[in-house]
Amino acid sequence: MTECPNNQSFSSLVIGNLVIIWILVLGNWLLCVIQPGTSTHQVNLKLIAMLFESLAPQPMDHFERMYTRRGYRRIAGVDEAGRGPLAGPVVAAAVILPQEGIEERLYDSKKISSKKREELYGQILAKAAGVGIGIIEQEEIDRLNIFQATLKAMSLAIANLPICPDFVLVDGNQVIEIPLPQRPICKGDQLSTSIAAASIVAKVTRDRLMMDWHQKYPHYNFAKHKGYGTKEHRSAIEKFGICELHRKTFRGVKEYL
Numbered sequence: 001m002t003e004c005p006n007n008q009s010f011s012s013l014v015i016g017n018l019v020i021i022w023i024l025v026l027g028n029w030l031l032c033v034i035q036p037g038t039s040t041h042q043v044n045l046k047l048i049a050m051l052f053e054s055l056a057p058q059p060m061d062h063f064e065r066m067y068t069r070r071g072y073r074r075i076a077g078v079d080e081a082g083r084g085p086l087a088g089p090v091v092a093a094a095v096i097l098p099q100e101g102i103e104e105r106l107y108d109s110k111k112i113s114s115k116k117r118e119e120l121y122g123q124i125l126a127k128a129a130g131v132g133i134g135i136i137e138q139e140e141i142d143r144l145n146i147f148q149a150t151l152k153a154m155s156l157a158i159a160n161l162p163i164c165p166d167f168v169l170v171d172g173n174q175v176i177e178i179p180l181p182q183r184p185i186c187k188g189d190q191l192s193t194s195i196a197a198a199s200i201v202a203k204v205t206r207d208r209l210m211m212d213w214h215q216k217y218p219h220y221n222f223a224k225h226k227g228y229g230t231k232e233h234r235s236a237i238e239k240f241g242i243c244e245l246h247r248k249t250f251r252g253v254k255e256y257l
Contacts, residue, residue: 060193061101063185067167068099074129076165077194078154078176081109081202083146085227086237086252087220087245088210089137090146092153093201094161094168096130097194106196109189109203121204124197132160133205142249151176157198171195217243 064075080092104123112120125131134156136149144152154176158168167181171188188195207226214223220236220243227233227245229252237246237256246253 060106060191060196063169063183063192064097064099064101064194067169067183072167072181073099074163074165075167075169075194076130076132076158076161077169077171077188077192077196077198078157079171079189079195079198079202080150080153081199081206082227083150084229086229086233086247086250087138087222087227087243088213089135089206090141090150090153091202091206091209092134092150092157093198093205094130094132094134094154094157094165095124095128095194095197095201096161096163096165097124097197098127098129101193102127102197106193106200109196109199112200114207117200117204117207120197120200124201128197130161130163130165131201132157132162133201134158134160135205135209138245138247141247145249146247157202169194171199213245217245 067075074096076094076096078092078094080090082088082090102123104120106120106124109117134153136144136153136156140152141149151174154170155178158165158176158178158180165180168176168178168183169188169192170176170182170184171192173184173186175182175184185191185195189199190196210222210226214221219240221232222245224230225233234252237253242248242253242256248254248257
């Protein structure tokens with residue numbers, strides 16, 4: 001259901017738009033005086049860039065605070081790791097953070113080093129109100145397809161939480177099959193602390209699993225690429241064939257069956 005803005009927010013929107021128009025008009029005049037010969041289009045692009053650079057970024061706990069104000073108290077974030085690899089499971093994690101969050105700032109797991117992920121992983125497990133993991137192995141990925149397997153892993157992660165959430169923030173644009181209110185958020189691991197925490201837990205959990213598999217199949221070097229389709233991994237498949245860990249319906253693997 002679409003929420004209608006109240007009078008105060010509508011007035012703020014109108015005033016904000018008028019301020020932007022005034023800045024563009026004044027800025028056009030100033031830049032044309034300072035840099036004669038500059039086109040209006042070029043001036044507008046410069047002003048828009050300057051305007052947006054000055055705007056404060058949305059807080060990472062925006063969605064958590066918004067749904068807390070609506071009465072929810074146990075908000076879980078859920079994310080996955082391992083949709084794209086040629087080998088290994090897809091792993092999802094669900095995390096319920098305390099309302100005050102944790103001291104360390106959380107980031108999308110793909111944008112931080114493995115060392116930093118491990119550090120944050122420990123802090124999340126120590127301070128989270130609940131953490132759940134869902135793992136779908138490669139055989140089931142081949143049977144279901146990776147899209148359905150990912151949604152199932154997310155559902156399992158929610159089900160495996162030690163306490164039941166009353167609201168779920170989901171990374172991506174798809175809802176998952178759970179009997180709980182939820183909000184899909186595109187690029188959620190960059191916009192929500194709970195999803196960012198889940199992203200880190202899922203990534204570290206999967207990386208550790210692939211490190212274990214490396215002990216059995218060292219010639220694929222899973223410890224380095226974690227099953228992703230790197231040049232080294234593809235060369236190893238070409239040389240040694242595939243193993244039980246490979247996803248047999250994936251391009252780059254099925255050609256070697």
